Amino acid sequence: MSEPTGLRARKKERTRDAIGDAAVALFLERGFDSVSVNDIAAAAEVSKPTLFRYFPTKEDLVLHRFADHQGEAARVVRDRAPGVGPMAALHRHFRAGLDRYDPVTGLNDHPQVVAFHRLVFTTPSLAARLARYSQEDEEALANALGEGIRARLRAAQVLVVQRVLSRANWQKIAAGRTAHAVHPEAVADAELAFGQLP
Amino acid sequence: MSEPTGLRARKKERTRDAIGDAAVALFLERGFDSVSVNDIAAAAEVSKPTLFRYFPTKEDLVLHRFADHQGEAARVVRDRAPGVGPMAALHRHFRAGLDRYDPVTGLNDHPQVVAFHRLVFTTPSLAARLARYSQEDEEALANALGEGIRARLRAAQVLVVQRVLSRANWQKIAAGRTAHAVHPEAVADAELAFGQLP
DNA sequence: GTTACCAGGTTGAATTTTTAACCCGGTAAC
């Protein structure tokens, strides 16, 4: 199951986690702009060049958690079971995320997750950078769906649907409701949104 | 008091401690000969060449705790208060070690310390290597005491006295007595031994 | 008596990290 972890690979992973965790912790505590990369490097006990070797920009220190899901939509389409249409596969995948309260669906009421989302959505430079990630995701999904303008349109539609659904879920939870309470609506919303896709 | 700890120095110290601690823990658990340096490197999460960069031989993995006291006798003589003779200074220093139950005096009943001493005294290659450490200590002390054969003889006498005293203390404790109970005898023994030095 | 393996220890190249210095754009001081 797990790869033959050499010493080198294991330590790199640990370093990366240490930097990412220290960054998110400090950002949540003091806000994105009030924390310098020097602070993060110091907290992670790493030098500044090392920090930038793992994360090319300050924004990526936050967004690496989304980056884990990079290209996921395209993968879902490519790996779908035979006989299942692309849209159905994406719908099912999103639904599964809802059922396990995956943070990317916005349907998660752990305080840390909520605070993290607020951080991302209320910091302009982060939202901007997140849009660029999304852009790449969109291209990958388009390629998985086929060629030409139709594939690109469908890819864009799917991702925008997911973004709207996630944001709606998050807002309800930010308003104080529990993830469990919101779940039925979230499922219904997804039903509606995916249902009206071409 | 503390040095300006750069990142590099701090990590080196941590690595050294990780290796040394892992080694002692494994040796106490399974015995010196039943643990390979590969085991230690793996436990400390370090490669074999790195291990040997910190500790030149397997024996040093145990004896680095004595190495901290390297040259101590010479230092005591050199740094003694004015008006105090070399022998008096050494006697006082040993007595102070007794009073604070310093492990090097043998007068310490913490299970880990006792087990550690047993490890050293019952493993031939360790005893041998410890003798070499002691040899260097002796030369340094001789230089601190003066020149010529008389200084060397006195250095040897002092160190042999310390070794005998430490071992006597350890044996009483290994027999089950507490350090506190042994303390008066230990002081008296030291009085006697240092008193009969020329 | 080969053969093979194991443990202590070494070697050289490749990778990673630290260090200290720098660039650049912004902004506060005066």
Place this chain on the structure above:
DNA sequence: GTTACCGGGTTAAAAATTCAACCTGGTAAC
């Protein structure tokens, strides 16, 4: 308006570490 500092980000060289391979001396198998 210049000077000085701060934060994001980069650079080149030095130090540390991993990796894979090797050497050597023992000792177990056969």
